[in-house]
């Protein structure tokens with residue numbers, strides 16, 4: 374089932390047509406990247422999904438519900454981090470966490486748990502005006518994680534974070550996804566970061582979605598290198614066999630794991646070859662690709678035709 | 679809408695209004711302190727005269743006029759804080775939680791118009807009642823009651839302006855204009871025309887409309903040749919109906935229009 378379904382979304386701010394035709398879906402359990410240049414409509418799309426902005430046109434369903442009309446029901450299952458998180462002036466960190474938790478039917482101790490998770494447990498007595506930008510961002514992440522949401526909507530979540538906090542957040546997203554099956558929609562400009570966590574992508578430009586889907590499908594469709602992780606009891610022999618295939622660009626061996634780089638359009642052939650090897654293959658997993666290359670191919674191809 | 683949904687929304691409204699009141703508690707306490715102080719002092723100093731004549735003189739009305747002004751300033755300030763919260767404060771944060779726009783707006787309306795009015799009425803009646811219940815009889819509740827109605831009306835109108843404009847400055851400027859300037863400006867033609875023979879009678883509708891919007895000016899018309907067109911009770915009912923209309927419009931705006939950055 375698709376957690377998010379958007380069809381033909383349009384939104385205008387005065388004279389600016391921010392969204393023209395945004396259409397995509399995000400299936401349950403995916404980590405989806407929302408990619409597009411500045412001003413392409415990422416933030417506007419996310420705010421419509423949260424129910425803060427009203428669409429002018431189109432269909433929006435989150436968990437099968439319209440977020441503008443059934444906001445509370447949608448947001449019970451959703452955590453949100455805004456691009457520019459706003460906080461009431463003079464409010465204490467602890468107060469904001471306490472009341473946000475209560476609105477979700479959670480207690481202050483649950484709020485403390487997420488505060489510790491993002492490393493702001495020492496700042497609970499501070500007012501928000503005393504926090505650095507990085508800590509304001511962490512508070513936003515804590516608020517998004519409150520109440521164990523099934524869906525996380527993150528608008529440039531690593532902005533203002535130091536490298537360590539950045540890496541930690543990306544790790545956290547992976548853990549939430551892997552262990553709790555949380556669905557994530559994350560916008561970012563930093564393509565390597567997204568490549569690290571996403572298995573799904575939505576490309577948007579000028580208020581129009583260009584394409585969307587799993588990275589595996591998109592890599593195949595646009596002929597972009599895909600990377601598979603193959604677990605096998607005899608890695609060296611297998612590596613030698615695979616590298617001889619002309620659509621395999623490279624094989625790295627890490628113990629019993631092979632990382633195989635393959636031409637995207639040939640990935641079905643690779644999977645067939647691996648399937649025929651039978652018992653020698655323990656598992657095959659698509660782990661990524663050249664997201665930057667995919668991005669430029671999607672943009673140029675759509676622009677051309 | 680099923681019952682459990684409504685119940686959940688009411689619970690969240692309750693949680694959120696506690697947050698709103700908590701964030702405003704400093705201003706509310708200062709205002710309450712000043713109001714209680716002035717009202718108690720007035721009651722104590724004027725008690726002998728009030729009990730003797732069994733009716734309030736101009737001295738007491740000067741006091742309630744001043745404290746009424748404090749109430750007006752308080753409501754205008756709180757409505758401004760409401761607008762500020764929508765444009766750049768907590769609205770984004772709390773409306774990203776499972777709180778409906780209607781509950782968000784309702785919580786703020788309680789804080790903007792109900793809480794200050796209630797505090798005002800308590801700060802007025804309690805000192806009188808505690809000193810001597812007969813004092814309340816002498817002073818009467820018409821003046822403060824009608825003032826409270828007027829403030830509720832203005833508070834509801836300013837709430838509507840707050841959600842529609844999201845601008846603290848617009849709310850504050852309009853609030854001060856509505857309460858400090860407009861009623862007096864509108865009064866000028868009445869004062870001139872009411873005493874002109876033959877014209878006064880035809881002003882009844884205008885006077886009624888004026889008084890429904892500014893019930894606290896009732897006493898100014900009590901001595902007019904035509905007399906006030908409505909009783910204080912009728913006036914209070916009409917004023918509260920207008921306030922309810924503004925409040926309903928505010929909630930409808932929240933339901934169908936209010937967008938948050």
Ligand SMILES: Nc1ncnc2c1ncn2[C@@H]1O[C@H](COP(=O)(O)OP(=O)(O)OP(=O)(O)O)[C@@H](O)[C@H]1O
Pocket residue numbers: 386387389390391409410411412413414415416417418456
């Ligand atoms: N409140 C607003 N009023 C007027 N125009 C707006 C408003 N919000 C967004 N826009 C315009 O809508 C377009 C899309 O903006 P949006 O913020 O959704 O883009 P974005 O993809 O998030 O950009 P960025 O990568 O810079 O964050 C832009 O042209 C922007 O100027």
Ligand SMILES: [Mg+2]
Pocket residue numbers: 415416417456528
């Ligand atoms: Mg943005």
